[in-house]
Structure formats: structure tokens, C-alpha cells
Amino acid sequence: MMRTKLVAGNWKMHGSLAANLGLLHAVREGAGGGAEVALCVPYPYLAQAQAVLNGSHVAWGAQDVSEHEQGAWTGEVSAAMLADFACSYVLVGHSERRSFFGDTDAVVAAKFVAAQKAGLVPILCVGESLAEREAGITGDVVTRQIDAVLAKGGIAGFARAIVAYEPVWAIGTGRTASPEQAQEVHALIRSRFAREDADVAGGLRILYGGSVKAGNAAELFGRPDIDGGLIGGASLVADDFLAICAAAA
Numbered sequence: 296m297m298r299t300k301l302v303a304g305n306w307k308m309h310g311s312l313a314a315n316l317g318l319l320h321a322v323r324e325g326a327g328g329g330a331e332v333a334l335c336v337p338y339p340y341l342a343q344a345q346a347v348l349n350g351s352h353v354a355w356g357a358q359d360v361s362e363h364e365q366g367a368w369t370g371e372v373s374a375a376m377l378a379d380f381a382c383s384y385v386l387v388g389h390s391e392r393r394s395f396f397g398d399t400d401a402v403v404a405a406k407f408v409a410a411q412k413a414g415l416v417p418i419l420c421v422g423e424s425l426a427e428r429e430a431g432i433t434g435d436v437v438t439r440q441i442d443a444v445l446a447k448g449g450i451a452g453f454a455r456a457i458v459a460y461e462p463v464w465a466i467g468t469g470r471t472a473s474p475e476q477a478q479e480v481h482a483l484i485r486s487r488f489a490r491e492d493a494d495v496a497g498g499l500r501i502l503y504g505g506s507v508k509a510g511n512a513a514e515l516f517g518r519p520d521i522d523g524g525l526i527g528g529a530s531l532v533a534d535d536f537l538a539i540c541a542a543a544a
């Protein structure tokens with residue numbers, strides 16, 4: 296099945312109104328056809344992203360969402376609020392949320408479902424730590440993370456979702472999974488979904504994230520089950536990010 300590649304930037308907690316402006320305009324002007332492009336920005340900059348990117352090839356989204364619909368949840372941001380700013384995407388289960396903010400598999404599953412209920416496309420992030428890889432349990436970890444979401448949302452939800460494989464040991468470390476290592480896990484992820492529904496599995500886009508750079512993107516994106524990338528550090532530099540987008544086109 297043909298799957299259009301997606302390159303999504305994750306700015307993490309970087310930016311300022313002044314600094315964002317040039318970056319947003321450069322991505323807007325430089326992102327051509329071929330691959331889909333999106334930027335996941337900090338909440339306060341969603342309005343700015345919407346203002347600059349509206350009507351362009353570039354979509355925008357958030358980096359997290361509340362599992363709750365509304366109410367007394369101080370500091371939280373609901374999926375409906377993200378939809379108000381015309382977000383297309385929202386990350387759920389990024390390893391930094393899982394490691395530092397207590398997002399359990401169950402919380403991630405609830406966020407996934409909340410996002411879809413508001414019409415957003417969740418990008419479900421999964422991946423193993425270095426210790427888990429060295430213990431030989433990468434497949435078990437990734438499968439457990441996926442199964443929690445399948446149990447809550449069912450396979451049908453993955454007809455309008457994206458999965459991102461981000462090995463924790465490759466995030467922000469300059470240490471990329473080799474194309475072979477990434478492809479192996481991507482294939483395992485797709486086969487997990489194929490056990491539920493072959494059509495959904497065949498159409499599912501599985502992104503790779505973890506130290507993707509202009510120099511390694513084409514080789515990664517050339518593997519059969521790697522459908523694009525989730526880009527951290529390199530999404531903060533327009534030329535680097537656009538080179539990665541070009542490698543996916």
C-alpha cells in the first residue's frame with residue numbers, strides 16, 4: 296500500500312514569539328509537495344503557528360493533551376482547545392512525558408482516545424530505553440505500549456492515527472538507530488497491527504524519531520516500513536528541517 300510520508304517537527308520546550316516567526320515562515324515557504332509536513336509547537340505558540348501556516352502545505356499540532364474533556368484540571372489543555380486552534384496532530388506518550396511526567400500506558404491510551412474524540416490525529420510515541428534494548432526486550436516494551444492503546448481504543452482508532460518509534464537512547468543523543476535496527480522494530484510494530492486488521496496495518500504510517508538529521512534521513516526513510524520522521528533538534532533549524540523534508544519527498 297502507498298503511504299504518503301510525514302515529517303513532523305517537535306520543537307519541545309523551545310522558542311519565542313520573535314524566534315518562531317522566521318522559522319515558521321521559512322518552513323512555510325520551503326516545504327514543497329511530496330511528503331506531508333507538520334510542526335508540533337508549545338501550546339502558547341499554537342495561535343502563531345496557525346496564523347503563519349494557515350493555507351500552506353504545513354500542518355501544526357501540539358506535544359501533549361489532557362486525557363480529560365474539561366473541568367477542574369488546573370494547568371491542563373483539552374483536545375477541544377487544540378481543535379479550536381485547528382491543530383491536525385497531537386503527540387501522545389512522548390518518552391519525555393512517560394519518563395518525567397508520569398504518563399503511564401493507561402494515561403497515554405486515554406489521551407489517544409481524547410484526541411480522536413475531538414477530531415485530532417494522535418501521534419502515538421513508543422520506544423525502549425537503552426537498558427531495555429540491552430536486555431533484549433525491545434519488542435516486548437513496544438508491544439506493551441501499543442497494546443494498552445488497542446485495549447482502550449480498539450484497532451479502528453489506528454485507521455486515523457500515526458505511530459512514532461522513538462528509541463529513548465537515540466533521542467537528543469546524536470546516536471541514531473541504524474536503518475536496519477529501526478526497520479526491524481517498524482516491521483514488528485506493523486505486524487502487531489496486522490494481527491488485528493491487515494488493511495489498517497497496511498495504511499498505518501510509522502515514523503522514526505531519534506537524532507534524525509539531514510545526513511541520515513534519506514537512508515532511514517528508504518526502508519519499507521519507515522514512513523517518515525519525528526524530528527526534535529533538527530526541527531529548530533529551518534535549513535536542516537527542510538533538508539529532512541526533502542529527503543522524504
Ligand code: 13P
Nearest residue numbers: 305466467505506527528
Ligand atoms: P531528536 O531529534 O532531538 O533526537 O528528538 C527526537 C524526538 O524526541 C522527537 O520527538
